[in-house]
Amino acid sequence: MSFTIADLKKGERGIITDISSNDIPLKLLEMGCLPGNTVELIQVAPFSDPMYLDINGSHLAIRKETAALIVIEKELNE
Amino acid sequence: MSKQINVALIGNPNTGKTSVFNALTGLNQKVGNYPGITVEKKEGLCKLPRGVKAHIIDLPGTYSLNASSVDENVVIELLLNKNDKDFPDVAVLISDVENLKRNLLLFTQIKDLKIPTILVINMADRMNRKGISLNIPLLEQRLNTSIALVSTRKNEGIQHLKDLIMDYKELSLKPCLDTSTIDAEYFKNLKNAFPNQDLFKLWLVITQDVNFGNVERQEIDLSQFKTKSHSELKRLQQKETIKRYQFINDVLKEGQTIDASKATGFRAKFDRILTHKVWGYVIFFIILLTIFQAIYDWASVPMDFIDSSFASLSDWIKNTFPPGIFTNLLAEGIVAGIGGIVIFIPQIAFLFLFISVLEESGYMSRVVFLMDRIMRRFGLSGKSVVPLISGTACAIPAIMATRNIENWKERLITILVTPFITCSARLPVYLIIIALVIPKGRFFGLSYQALTLMLLYLIGFGMAVFSAYILNRILKTKSKSFFVIEMPSYKIPLLKNVVITVVEKTRTFIFEAGRIILAISVILWVLASYGPGESFTNAETIVRGENPTLNTIELEDKIAAYKLEHSFIGVIGKTIEPAIKPLGYDWKIGIALVTSFAAREIFIGTLATIYSVGSADAKSGENTIKNKMAAEVYPDGSKVFTFASGISLLLFYAFAMQCMSTLAIVKRETNTWKWPLVQLFGMSSIAYIVALISFQLLK
Structure with a gap:
């Protein structure tokens, strides 16, 4: 089973591995959501939606349904 | 000798682009619209050394040249059209030192269009605090550009930028990367089909079709060329984006060091x-409360002052100039009309002050984040919060602010319900009626009057949310939902930016809305001062005949009232009286109701015009609109503005769609008359029914 950004908990980090879903908007990629980049979950609104992320230095918020499309490799505890 | 240099400011949202624009042009700027669309077009003049002038356009913020909204489309259309009179001689790309990597994506695209480009690295004052250091000469060399390190906050680097603009001819035109490497064969075919065109430009034109489909084809006819499917093109765009980031990463690895420990x-x-x-x-709730309290408390002082000043000015004109038609037109039509516009200035200024501070500080994005989930339950988006809050100022900019809602259904619902929000045009109506019919006195330290106002705001907001919920059930538009919002870093708002926003928005209101209000006031005065048939022209003889015993003053009042009743506007009011009587209104209010369908704020102006036409004697001081309304009585002596009719009026104004300009904007934004008509009839029926029920229950 693959991890997505939606599975992250507050403060956890991961590395984006796959963005091949056709439903991921191009705008998100342009804002830095690309394979190899680290993503950290900074804050969640109630019901974990939307999610406030730091993707490679870009701070942005996306909805959980979009977050669930972005496959990541979870970073082990430092 | 002095030819103007055309300069285009381009950049991501939240990079301080507007601050740079303000620093270059000062108040020497003008805001208009692009022809045919409601995208704001900001341009200004900047004086350069040696008497040269630069014409500067502040283009809408965009993350890339792949347009996904009308605003972003403006950028690409300008940059692809060499024949446009605004086509830039030089592009100035504004980047933010904290987000350099992401900002450079757009930079590489513009460079690849072979437009001379200057890179501005803004907010340089934050470098130390964030532990960032840059190797400027290396970056200039690798990116083939000139860099200006700018801090608008400390007013540094602007002169350097001006020098660079001056010497734009020395800028390199070398592109950053070769897009054709993402699919060599495809681009080879493209090259063969259009040997005279620039490949990257062709590629942009082709991909715009995928994203938006609105860029004019210009001289390129693509119909003969066999292109790729949408998903194939999208995949290529992804590949292009990745490639651009690789290039940027390579450059920044050498040119930028970030010491995270210092941040x-x-x-x-x-x-x-x-x-x-x-x-x-x-915290959000407290901020909202503060805003309302401030608008109610602070704005009422200058408003009362404006109201009484115009009343005395009107009296002064009447007493000073020789009596006659022009004096009357001036005193009762024009001055009353202008007063009806000027009275809005304090509130509009306060509202835009708050909104611009919230936007500038970066707080607004946090509100969007907090509210998204809640708003979605009603078919709205977190991004609907900004239009709904702006709606408290005016529905027109609010509806324009819905453009950054990506999902069409969420956007449409936001547009449809925004006019329910209590806009500043309703405020004077509310304030004056509340003052007339709600008793003074306090409840736990809060005045009844302030509580009533708060309640009216809540009713408007509640109705907006409720109708959004209903519309969400009814509307069957399927559209992919997606939502991305940048969370900018917190900044102390720049005073200059806030002041310019407030001045600009207020000025726009006065001249745009003011024109309509003034015109209607004058038309009203004419309609109230002339009438059809015998009973108007012979008013004096008729009244004199009926009341032979009255003294002069009483007689003059009677004549004036009789004239008004038989003027054109009196006839209109009398005609609709049966329809509005069950709501508790007389024919004079009826006239104000009818004219307010042009714009709500006309209500007060109309009553002012009607009442000043209707009373021959004007004692100064006694002459404010409020006093005149309080003194209005029916022929049997009972008051016109009672608690029941007041509440009924308040509710009517809370729900009715009375604003031509909003309807026009909705038509433009939805591209059909269907939705504005739905608003007009839907909202106004709700208003009628609610006002009817409340008056019948309370009377």
Whole structure:
């Protein structure tokens, strides 16, 4: 089973591995959501939606349904 | 000798582009619209050394040249059209030192269009605090450009930028990367089909079709060329984006060092509180309360002053100039009309002051984040919060602010319900009627009058949310939902930017809305001063005949009232009286109701015009609109403005769609008359029914 950004908990980090879903908007990629980049979950609104992320230095918020499309490799505890 | 240099400011949202624009042009700027669309077009003049002038356009913020909204489309259309009179001689790309990597994506695209480009690295004052250091000469060399390190906050680097603009001819035109490497064969075919065209430009034109489909084809006819499917093109665009980031990463690896240990975590500290699951909402609510309190309390002082000043000015004109038609037109039509416009200035200025501070500080994005989930339950988006809050100022900019809602259904619902929000045009109507019919006195230290106003705001907001919920059930538009919002870092708002926003928005209101209000006031005066048939022209003889015993003053009052009743406007009012009588209104209010369908704020102006036409004697001081309304009685001596008719009026104004300009904007934004008509009839029926029920229950 693959991890997505939606599975992250507050403060956890991961590395984006796959963005091949056709439903991921191009705008998100342009804002830095690309394979190899680290993503950290900074804050969640109630019901974990939307999610406030730091993707490679870009701070942005996306909805959980979009977050669930972005496959990541979870970073082990430092 | 002095030819103007055309300069286009381009950049991501939140990079301080507008601050740079303000620093270059000062107040020497003008805001208009692009022809045919409601995208704001900001341009200004900047004086350069040696008497040269630069014409500067502040283009809408965009993350890339792949347009996904009308605003972004403006950027690409300009940059692809060499024949446009605004086509830039030089592009100035504004980037933010903290987000250099992401900002450079757009930079590489513009460079690839072979437009001379200057790179501005803005907010340079934050470098130390964030532990960032840059190797400027290396960056200039690798990116083939000239760089200006700018801090608008400290007013540094602007002169250097001006020098660079002056010498734009020395800029390199070398592109950053070769897009054709993402699919060599495809681009080879493209080259063969259009040997005279620039490949990257062709590629942009082709891909715009995928994203938006609105860029004019210009001289390129693509119909003969066999292109690729949408998903194939999208995949290529992804590949292009990745390639651009590779290039940028390589450049920044050498040119930028970030010492994370030096970075201070203001953002994290603020975010922990401001986006907190409980405190975040509490703080937001307190901010809203403060705004309402301020508008009610602070704005009422200058408003009362304006109201009484115009009343005395009108009296002064009447007493000073020789009596006659022009004096009357001036005193009763024009001065009353202008007063009806000027009285809005304090509130509009206060509202835009708050909104621009919230936007500038970066707080607004946190509100969007907090509210998204809640708003979605009603078919709205977190981004609907900004239009709904702006709607408290005016529905027109609010509806224009819905453009950054990506999902069409969410956007449409936001557009449809925004006019329910209590806009500043309703405020004078509310204030004056509340003052007339709600008793003074306090409840736990809060005045009844302030509470009533708060309640009216809540009713408007509640109705907006409720109708959004219903519309969400009814509307069957399927559209992919997606939502991305940047969370900018917190900044102390720049005073200059806030002031310019407030001045600009107020000025626009006065000249745009003011024109209509003034015109209608004058038309009203004419309609009230002339009438059809015998009973109007012979008013004096008729009244004199009926009341032979009255003294002069009483007689003059009677004549004036009789004239008004038989003027054109009196006839209109009398005609609709049966329809509005069950709501508790007389024919004079009826006239104000009818004219307010042009714009709500006309209500007060109309009553002012009607009442000043209707009373021959004007004692100064006694002459404010409020006093005149309080003194209005039916022929049997009972008051016109009672608690029941007042509440009924308040509710009517809370729900009715009375604003031509809003309807026009909705037509433009939805591209059909269907939705504005739905608003006009839907909202006005709700208003009628609610006002009817409330008056019948309360009377």
